[in-house]
Amino acid sequence: MTTEVYLVRHGETMFNQLNKVQGWCDSPLTVKGINDLKRTANALSQVHFDNMYSSDLKRAIDTVHLMKNYNQVSTIGKIRKLPEFREVFFGSFEGDDIDQTWQAVANAAGLAPTNNVVKIINQVGIYKFREATKKADPRHLAENKEELDQRMERAIAVLHQLTLDERRVLLVSHGDFIKTLGIKYWNESDGIHDIPFPDNGSISRGIIHSDGSFEIVDYNMNAAEIVI
Structure with a gap:
């Protein structure tokens, strides 16, 4: 069975506004960030998800709970936090x-x-x-290329095991990590060159196949581009 994965980037944060590096460090969502996420959540409110997941960073957790609260057709229990889907780490x-x-x-x-x-x-x-x-x-x-590659592969493997019986899930992650996934797995990327940075609250859609392989089929969509 294949699993459809809606990858959502968290909303704008204080560090985004202040032009600060934000990888594993965290900062709260801004009012603008929350309002932008409400548009995304409304666009997804009639999409049925078997489950929802997020990175274990607070900005992602706050985002996934907003998605959960706005969804009218899904019954979601406790949300699993996955450290494998954290943002890229920028060290010092x-x-x-x-x-x-x-x-x-x-x-x-x-x-x-x-x-x-x-x-x-x-x-x-x-x-x-x-x-x-x-x-x-x-x-x-x-993190360098090798470390990120290993973490991305581990993230997909973990998600595959968690979603063996799930047809569609939502997962909140981070801009640079989603972009790096896109470089590696998006069917319109050559796997080498840079691609656009995903917007706050944007949606990228991926497929986990039954053999555990992964591909991204839609990248950096805004709320208006979502077709149910």
């Missing part, structure tokens, strides 16, 4: 100014000074960008 840069962080990463990648993360990725590629982030981190704790 957690909570720092984003622009200063990208400047440090550009320097580690051997590029001219810039705080434009898209420019950095376009010049060196997403995988070298991950390596440069780890190199720039004074403690070298930030």
Whole structure:
């Protein structure tokens, strides 16, 4: 049996507004974030889910509970929190100014000074960008490509086992982690180059096949694009 997975990015947070690096560190949802999520929740209110899951970070947990409360056709019990679907870890840069962080990463990648993360990725590629982030981190704790690949594969394996008897589930995760899943599993990605960063409250739709393989078939949809 295949399982349809609605991957929702959490709503906007205080750190998003303040332009701070937010990986495993956390901050509360903003009023705008909550209002944006209500539009997503309304769009999904008539979609039946056999279960709902989330990352174990609070911004994701708050988001999944809002989705649960707005849904009118699903009976959801206790929500399982999955640390495998946490955001990408940025090590010592957690909570720092984003622009200063990208400047440090550009320097580690051997590029001219810039705080434009898209420019950095376009010049060196997403995988070298991950390596440069780890190199720039004074403690070298930030996740690199190999560590992220291993965690993504573990995340899909865990979700596959949890959803063996479930046809459709909702899972709240994070922007950079969903994007990295998209690079690896989206059928419109070449698996190498960068893709657009998913919006807060956006929906990406994936399929877990009976053999445990995974693919993303829709990426970064907003509430208006959801067709029941």
